[in-house]
Amino acid sequence: xxxxxxxxxxxxxxxxxxxxxxxxxxxxxxxxxxxxxxxxxxxxxxxxxxxxxxxxxxxxxxxxxxxxxxxxxxxxxxxxxxxxxxxxxxxxxxxxxxxxxxxxxxxxxxxxxxxxxxxxxxxxxxxxxxxxxxxxxxxxxxxxxxxxxxxxxxxxxxxxxxxxxxxxxxxxxxxxxxxxxxxxxxxxxxxxxxxxxxxxxxxxxxxxxxxxxxxxxxxxxxxxxxxxxxxxxxxxxxxxxxxxxxxxxxxxxxxxxxxxxxxxxxxxxxxxxxxxxxxxxxxxxxxxxxxxxxxxxxxxxxxxxxxxxxxxxxxxxxxxxxxxxxxxxxxxxxxxxxxxxxxxxxxxxxxxxxxxxxxxxx
Numbered sequence: 103x104x105x106x107x108x109x110x111x112x113x114x115x116x117x118x119x120x121x122x123x124x125x126x127x128x129x130x131x132x133x134x135x136x137x138x139x140x141x142x143x144x145x146x147x148x149x150x151x152x153x154x155x156x157x158x159x160x161x162x163x164x165x166x167x168x169x170x171x172x173x174x175x176x177x178x179x180x181x182x183x184x185x186x187x188x189x190x191x192x193x194x195x196x197x198x199x200x201x202x203x204x205x206x207x208x209x210x211x212x213x214x215x216x217x218x219x220x221x222x223x224x225x226x227x228x229x230x231x232x233x234x235x236x237x238x239x240x241x242x243x244x245x246x247x248x249x250x251x252x253x254x255x256x257x258x259x260x261x262x263x264x265x266x267x268x269x270x271x272x273x274x275x276x277x278x279x280x281x282x283x284x285x286x287x288x289x290x291x292x293x294x295x296x297x298x299x300x301x302x303x304x305x306x307x308x309x310x311x312x313x314x315x316x317x318x319x320x321x322x323x324x325x326x327x328x329x330x331x332x333x334x335x336x337x338x339x340x341x342x343x344x345x346x347x348x349x350x351x352x353x354x355x356x357x358x359x360x361x362x363x364x365x366x367x368x369x370x371x372x373x374x375x376x377x378x379x380x381x382x383x384x385x386x387x388x389x390x391x392x393x394x395x396x397x398x399x400x401x402x403x404x405x406x407x408x409x410x411x412x413x414x415x416x417x418x419x420x421x422x423x424x425x426x427x428x429x430x431x432x433x434x435x436x437x438x439x440x441x442x443x444x445x446x447x448x449x450x451x452x453x454x455x456x457x458x459x460x461x462x463x464x
Contacts, residue, residue, distance in 0.1 A: 108224035109194055113201055114211040114431040116424070117225035119218025121238060121255050123248045125332030125355065126231035127265040127296065129174045129385065130410045132215050134294075136182055138421055143210030143428065144186070148196045149175045150216060151189030153356045159190040159199045173356060173388045174215065180388075193223045211428050218259070219250065227427050230259035232283075234267045234293075235336070239282055256285075261423065263292045266336055267413060271295075276414060292420055293413040296336065301404035304387050308400045314379075320344040324378040326371050330357035330386045337406075341381065349374065359389055368396040381406050 116135065120126040132147060139145050151160065151172035160171055164183055168176040171189045179187040186209060190196030197212060217223065218230055232238050238256060241247040256262060264279060276293065285291055301314045314320070325345040327338060330353035342348050351370055353363065371380055379402040382390065387405045395403070412420055 108221055110224045110226075111197055111201065111212075112431075113197075113209060114428045115197070115214060115223065115225040116211065116227045116229065116427075117214040117217040117223070118229045118231065119214075119216050120231045120233075121218060121249055121251050121253075122233065122236070122241065123244065123250060123332075124233070124236075126233045127294070127410065128216055128231060129177065130296065130408050131229070131231060131263065131265070131294070132213055133178065133181070134410050135213055135424065136178070136185060138424060139211060139428065140182065140185060142425075143432070144208045145182075145211055145213065146186035146188065146200055146209045147175065147178055147213045147215055148193065148200065148217075149187075149189050149214075150191045150193075151175055152216075153358070154189060156189075159192075159196055160188065161199075161203065162187040162189070168388050173385050176388050177384050181384075193217055197223065210432055226431055227260045227424065228258055229261045229263060230256055231263050231265050232256075233333070234264050234279075235333075237264070237279070237282070239284070256283075257289075259289060261290050261292065261420075263294050265294050265296075265410070266333075267293050267295045269295050269297075271413065290419075290423065292416050294410045295413055296340070296408055297411050298340065299407040299409060301381060301406045304382070304390065304403040304405050305400045308397070310401050314404060317341075317344045320379075320381075322346055322377060324374045324376075325349065326351055326367075326374060326378070326380045328367060328380055328382040328386060328390075329353065330359070330389065331355055331383055337383070341406075357386075357389070361394060364394040368399055371399050371402070372396070378402065379404055383408065 118128055118132050120128065136145055149172065154172040155169045162171050162175060162179045175187050175189055186200065188196055188200055193214060200209060200212060214223065214225060218228060236248065238249060238253050241249050241253065243249045243252065262283065262285060280291055283291060298317060300316060303309055321344055323345060324347045325341065327341060327348055327350045329337065332355040334350065334352055338348065338350055351367065380399060381404050384405055384407055
């Protein structure tokens with residue numbers, strides 16, 4: 103209604119979020135943006151730090167514990183130590199502290215994690231994530247459905263990404279979803295799919311010689327899939343063809359693992375027949391670095407990195423949309439690499455196959 107004002111800033115701000123309860127893949131999409139921009143400009147990520155044990159503004163460094171900033175910001179800082187990561191539930195205050203701090207003059211873009219509903223800041227680009235398996239256009243407001251605000255709120259988005267799409271989605275399905283979303287001409291629609299990198303040991307110092315070099319190496323294994331995320335079903339579905347037998351052990355999103363949980367993990371893994379291993383997500387791994395896990399679990403606990411790939415040969419269009427905005431609104435007017443440089447380095451020239459940007463395991 104215009105009673106409360108949204109504030110703009112003289113640094114490019116890109117918001118990534120959703121209007122639903124449950125996971126739509128925010129962290130992998132923020133990481134995708136980091137990958138697109140980090141080599142060309144100084145990137146800062148501002149999150150609220152969900153379930154952290156601190157209050158107010160916290161600027162992370164390489165030694166900041168997960169409990170002080172939350173699992174998702176901690177994951178991003180560990181993977182990308184050269185970017186700026188901060189948390190503050192008050193996004194205005196967080197942005198102002200970032201740009202007024204020592205590193206502020208060098209920050210070229212701020213990525214707001216989970217901020218689509220934070221109306222006190224007016225981002226330059228608002229990205230709305232929509233789960234393919236539960237499209238907002240067919241959902242209802244809480245408590246009948248999972249919408250946190252009316253579906254009309256999608257009109258605020260500059261970019262809408264339908265996430266977690268099956269990799270074999272056919273052209274007719276793309277067209278049906280595009281028509282059903284009923285976006286305005288000023289909005290752009292993209293589709294993304296989740297892909298998996300090679301699992302790596304959570305505790306490499308405990309390695310006993312066995313290595314996983316590809317997902318195919320899981321096919322003779324009994325797998326305990328340990329998750330504390332909002333929507334684990336897709337991961338279960340994706341891994342099932344690779345496992346001899348898959349046993350899910352599911353906790354709530356951002357679950358803080360307690361002694362009784364660790365004992366349950368130890369007992370369930372001990373009960374599985376050999377050969378066996380545990381797979382968990384990067385986010386869950388940040389909350390599992392505990393000595394209470396049995397040696398057997400620690401030797402066989404693997405982290406499965408997830409990245410997103412844009413479909414329908416849309417990656418270059420997305421890159422141009424993002425970098426054009428950042429370049430136009432940058433305080434120093436610099437984005438060091440143009441579209442031709444980027445295309446020669448990253449673009450996929452093999453037709454309609456999704457282009458993938460793989461994340462480093464740091």
